[in-house]
Amino acid sequence: MTAEQTVPTPTGSAPTTTGRAAGTTTGSGSGSDRPNHRWIALAVIALAQLMVVLDATIVNIALPSAQADLGFGTDQRQWIVTAYSLAFGSLLLLGGRLGDLFGRKTTFIVGLVGFALASVLGGLADSFGLLVAARALQGVFGALLAPSALGMLTTTFRDPKERGRAFGIFGSIAGSGAAIGLLLGGVLTEYASWRWCLYVNVVFAVLGVIGALVFMAKPPKVERPRIDVAGVLTITAGLVGIVYGFSNAESNGWDAPLTIVMLAAGVLLVAAFVVIETRVAHPLLPLRVVLDRDRGGAFIAIGLVAIGMFGIFLFLTYYLEQTLGFSSLQTGLAFLPMPLSIMVSATQIGGRLLPRVGPKVLIFAGGLVAATGLLLLLRTDVDSTYAGTVLPALIVIGLGMGTIFSSAMNTATTGVARADAGVASATVNTMQQIGGSIGTALLSTIFADVVKDSLSGLSAAPTKLQQAQAVIDGYHVAFGISAGVLVLVALAGGLLINRQSVRLAKLERAASATTGSIPAAAH
Incomplete structure (x- = not known):
């Protein structure tokens, strides 16, 4: 088999070439092409993904301390989050395409170094403006890093079983990173300083750069069309x-x-x-990437999951801290069962069953399970206990989320030509970012309206108990809407994913055995 042999792919995908591709090598026995190096490369990729994902929640934990230290107003706090979101969300597709054009290893390393330097700048910030600028720079380099990481994962793992396991691990990180950020942010804020919530990224970045230089193959020379x-x-x-x-x-x-x-x-x-x-x-984004039926369904599911997850993290954090009286550290520890549950389901359920039953069944089941977990949160009250109400819900939600993430991310990048792997990965990240933005705005405004309506219906000045109950009413509506969104995730998997996707594993094995190419989605 020659280094560049074209094999046919399904309608909607570009021809896929075999042999060398960005992030992999063939025949050299070096870099990520060695079996053991591939898994070490996965660890490096997962570490970088964790840094990007946890950064959102870890900074949120640090905001009150940063506000007190730098002296900016409450109305300005939003810009610490918005600056990152604007830069990250708007530049993802460009970042993914740059990885396709110049090599994903190169953009991966540049993204890591830039993200670390921006984090140091933020940690050293002595003014509100400098902190906002640092957060915007984090977003710029995060937009370069995130699609490069997923793109390298896509091109590195080609065997169906290995691919399922790899995406199970990656999906568990993507789904649990926010909860890990809550825990890490609580620890650093309580025992060190809010600045260490930014400095900690340097540790991740240094390990990532070393791992990339040692264990990831040098990208081959590719044709670079005009941007x-x-x-x-x-x-x-x-x-x-x-x-x-x-x-x-x-x-x-x-x-x-x-x-x-x-x-x-x-x-x-x-x-x-x-x-x-x-x-x-x-x-920049070949429409063949998004018009494929299976990938389109996966992209929609990923965006909807991001909306639903917002209801979990924001409002459950409020409930734990404001209603149950948990500290930031206790809240982080309280969330820990969910990432553990996500890791178990992503690796043991999604990773193992995807080659056998296909994404249709798993995304459908995962959406319903996660929705059930959110409905369990409707039992929360002003005098509820963590063990009796929150803990069971977190475990169930984690089981559903892990199954969705591993299956949807794998499906969204399956069958993509190597030259489009970066921009396809960027589309995954973009859907997550847009979904998170929608969830933030939609659920926050609905929550505020419900609380206002609950209090306005009282004839006299509300007591503390009545105020607390009004807030609980708002939480319940937010949890209920999030559960409904996750039902839509299940429907996206059940109705939009191709019925023949159950044959995915057979086609992947055939493609991997004969060509070494990225497996093509079943149609």
């Missing part, structure tokens, strides 16, 4: 509009003029981007 400048400009501006629009809706309401203008402009620019991608020779 789709028009596509970059329209999608970047469009995503900025959408992310900022949802962020503004959270603080100023859905009827605020700026919210309406930004969301409308964002949607129009994304529509213009789609038109551009159909006409340029070298599109």
